[in-house]
Amino acid sequence: xxxxxxxxxxxxxxxxxxxxxxxxxxxxxxxxxxxxxxxxxxxxxxxxxxxxxxxxxxxxxx
Numbered sequence: 538x539x540x541x542x543x544x545x546x547x548x549x550x551x552x553x554x555x556x557x558x559x560x561x562x563x564x565x566x567x568x569x570x571x572x573x574x575x576x577x578x579x580x581x582x583x584x585x586x587x588x589x590x591x592x593x594x595x596x597x598x599x
Contacts, residue, residue: 553590555583565590 553567562579563586566572573581573589581589 551594553593555586555590565593567593 551567551569551571553565553571555563555565558564558575562581563583564573564575564581565586567590571593573579573586
């Protein structure tokens with residue numbers, strides 16, 4: 538029987554960034570695929586998007 542490696546995403550290097558949507562609201566997205574809600578009903582301010590991005594980065598960090 539051999540040793541099996543489990544592939545895990547590198548959680549120490551999540552760098553989400555905040556971008557302005559075409560509708561004029563803000564959202565965050567990360568290279569890992571994580572992102573804030575992108576529906577038309579979600580009206581997110583810049584401050585809320587930054588807080589969501591920071592939460593994403595800190596929740597995944599080891």
